Amino acid sequence: MPRHAFLPELEPALAYQDRAEVVMSDGEGLPVSASTQPGMMAIMLGQLGLARGHRVLEIGTGTGYNAALIAYLVGSQGSVVTIDVVPELVARARANLAAAGYRDVRVVCGDGAAGVPEHAPYGRIIVTTGAWDLPPAWPAQLGPGGRIVLPISIRGIQLSVSLESVGDHLVSRSACRCSFIRMTGAMTGPESLIALGPQPGLHAQAVDGPAPDAQELFEALSGPAAGEPTGLRAASIAEVADLDLWLTLTEPGLTRLNLMGRHESRASPAQQQIAGLMPLGGLAHADGPGGLGVAAFTFADSQAQPGSFEITARGYGPGGPSLARHLARQAAIWQELGRPGTDDLELSALLPGTPPETIGGATMILDRPHARLAARWPTS
Secondary structure: OOHHHHOOOOOOOHHHOOOOEEEEEOOOOOEEEEEOOHHHHHHHHHHHOOOOOOEEEEEOOOOOHHHHHHHHHHOOOOEEEEEEOOHHHHHHHHHHHHHOOOOOOEEEEOOHHHOOHHHOOEEEEEEOOEEOOOOOHHHHOEEEEEEEEEEEEEOOEEEEEEEEEEOOEEEEEEEEEOOOOEOOHHHOOOOEEEEEOOOOOEEEEEEOOOOOOHHHHHHHHHOOEEEEEEEEEEOOHHHHHHHHHHHHHHOOOOEEEEEEOOOHHHOOHHHHHHHOOOOOOEEEEOOOOOOOEEEEEEEEEOOOOOOOEEEEEEEEOOOHHHHHHHHHHHHHHHHHOOOOOHHHOEEEEEOOOOOHHHOOOOOEEEEOOOOEEEEEOOOO
């Protein structure tokens, strides 16, 4: 499938690099739509488990490239419907798909949260934009034995999750860390955005907890760091990400922080330095007894064991050293539990108000307007 034909603004060779390509931005220069990184496309299509004859709904058309891949995989016996809220993208995708020989793909302009009921039921639904909630239209339009794959925010960490029906709820079959442009409207979520220093420049996203004061957070991250070795090594950055996810879900009293370079080209040197402090995000105690504390895990190539990464907790702000020590101690528990990670996580999507006692052994319950999400590690 020729990706460069769907990205005519790029030199053909650049279209085949394994990276996402922004195809539309808003008036402030923030990305509205992007062609997903090919490696991530392959992972999500694998999670989807497509077969000849499947009826598929895609939420988030973009350039139409992913819809073309799906159409190729389901063949002439199957069908593909794709929906996007931006008219310009819909027109572009229709033209791209027609030029690629996939005129049978139905491209609809509308709110993806509503799905496309007139062509339901679907054997597979794939969402290519970041969601915070699970709108009821999606499972309602899923046929028996169907599957939904979507990037969903779990305390500010996006996971591409494959969900299947089990009775009256959905249960994950696989999960993978990812990063997608978020949906607009009710599916976006109530995250706080904190400006760090002079603007336009760097921002922090605060999720599921009190948002730190902007000036205090900027001063904390601009100041010295207190390092706390965990004594642990990781074979890959993905293992450090597993630790980050586990701590984010097992420390509900801490606010999740993600750094966002909304205008990287205009960031000051101080902001550029801050942007590299938390490559995976971090956790904060906005009103701790010692004052604001922020901590995050960093990783560096091990001198003693080349090819592995030494994991260190680094704290910032007056309460940072104690928070870093706490996270380092928690990292030892993660190690004792066998390093539970993304591959082991089970996520259930239940009806709002489902009694907690029916969700056996949940590590964390996350309430959304349209779903109650329960996350757990069955083996921990």
